[in-house]
Amino acid sequence: MTTTTRRDFLRAGAALGTVLGTGLAPRLALAADEPLRIGVVYVSPIAEIGWTKQHSLGVEAIEKTYGDKVKITVLDNIFTPQDSERVFRQLAADGNKLIFGTSFSHGTPMQKVAPRFPKTAFEHCSGIVHLANLGLFEARYYEGTYVAGAAAGHMTKSAKIGFIGGFPIPDILYSANALLLGAQRVNPAITCNALFLNSWYDPGKEKEAAATLISQGCDVICSMTDTATGVQVAGDHGVWSIGYASDMARFASGKQLTAFTLDWSSDYLNNTRAVMDGTWKPTVRWDGLGAGVVKMAPYNDQIPAAALAGVKQLEADVAAGKVLPFAGEVKDQSGKVRVATGAALSDDEIRSMNWFVAGMVGKLG
CATH class of the missing domain: 3.40.50.2300 (Response regulator)
Structure with missing residues (x-):
């Protein structure tokens, strides 16, 4: 190479x-x-x-x-x-x-x-x-954040969690929304403060954002950027964190609850094989826990046993398609019903998401 x-x-x-x-x-x-x-x-x-x-x-x-x-x-x-x-x-x-x-x-x-x-x-x-x-x-990052959110729901004492995103684009928005919805499975009163860096890689801004969320009372921090800064700052302040893309536990001072990790190897290998044998065609692939593209890192052993069992069962159910993170009823920040009871967002609706669910604290612009 x-x-x-x-x-x-x-x-x-x-x-x-x-x-x-x-x-x-x-x-x-x-x-x-x-x-x-x-x-x-x-x-x-x-x-x-x-x-x-x-x-x-x-x-x-x-x-x-x-x-x-x-x-x-x-x-x-x-x-x-x-x-x-x-x-x-x-x-x-x-x-x-x-x-x-x-x-x-x-x-x-x-x-x-x-x-x-x-x-x-x-x-x-x-x-x-x-x-x-x-x-x-x-x-399908949202499958990972939904499961991680349930873990956060069990561990937060303030009922306030925090989310840091690079940009307010659909794949970040649906991940943030699913994080809160997962936490609200445990406690419907939980809210989530969200901040955006307008950058994919800016450790300085991320450090400030994490400190700001903690000062606002958030005691679980999830950061969807390309550094471990979020989990480091959370660990330094003695609050819980959720890692993204890689397992970031070694940077978290023992405070990472889990991480939703990404394994792209199948996409790289399958495309290489197809080009080599002349069968490559442009496809659209969107895989999650069931396909192993999204994986949950080991859960923190401080999560109570009963809560951990429930989180692991939720992980299995989401992977199997038995639980849909965006099944109704789901309301947005304004109180408007976006997903009715008994319905669920389609893939296209999830991938074009441009709104926050009820309980999110923050602005998109």
Whole structure:
């Protein structure tokens, strides 16, 4: 695998400016003895834990399985639309036949580039637009936050929990909402204060946000960003936390209740295999606990036995589809019934969520 810095890659790409601007760069055919060239673009630096770390484990799974049959170029810290579009275009022009984007913010650049390279397979994690050569994969994070929320419901003493998100986009909103709904299974009076950083990676802002939530009386903190800052700050203040993407227990001073972790290896391996054998087609995949893309980290042993048994049963029921986190009745912040009793939100309704459930404290804008 080759890991290239953003600056070096874009500097090298400047020499191809004329060709890349036309979208007519040559496409390389994959010979029988030629390794499959794969490009992977991360939105943040590769760290010990977190969102990008979990994607890097998917790349490692490809390397372990296919060895010298693949040649992988990885670029991290690519997040602006301008840089992202240039990077995706150059990766395609360089002959990479499978290209992964790993952030919602990569969506528009990939949608611009993919049609100009119809013989290249593009895969976008957290995307919403599906094209002829652009597939999508995502995780049902809300299943993990719903189960974690139930654990929080058993452990909160203030009946106030806190949520930190990168941006108020649907996959963050439905995760925050499910966290509170899971907690309200235990105690309907529980509320959740929500703050957004408007950044996927900003440890300084995240530290301030976590401290703010704690000062507001929140005694369980869940942070959906790409660092362990939320669990660290919570642990430092002696309050509970919920990890995201990776198991963050070692950073939590013994206070992580659990984490909803992400295992993308099946998406990376299955797409690589399909491109190699010529069967790849753009699909839309949205998997959760049942498929093993979302997994719950070990639960804190301070959770009382009876409560823990209930949380584990809930995890099994959600994985099996017996419990739907967005089954009615569900009201929004204004008191409007969004989901009637006996009904449940459809996948499309969940994935386009732009509202907070009743009991959420915070604004979307």
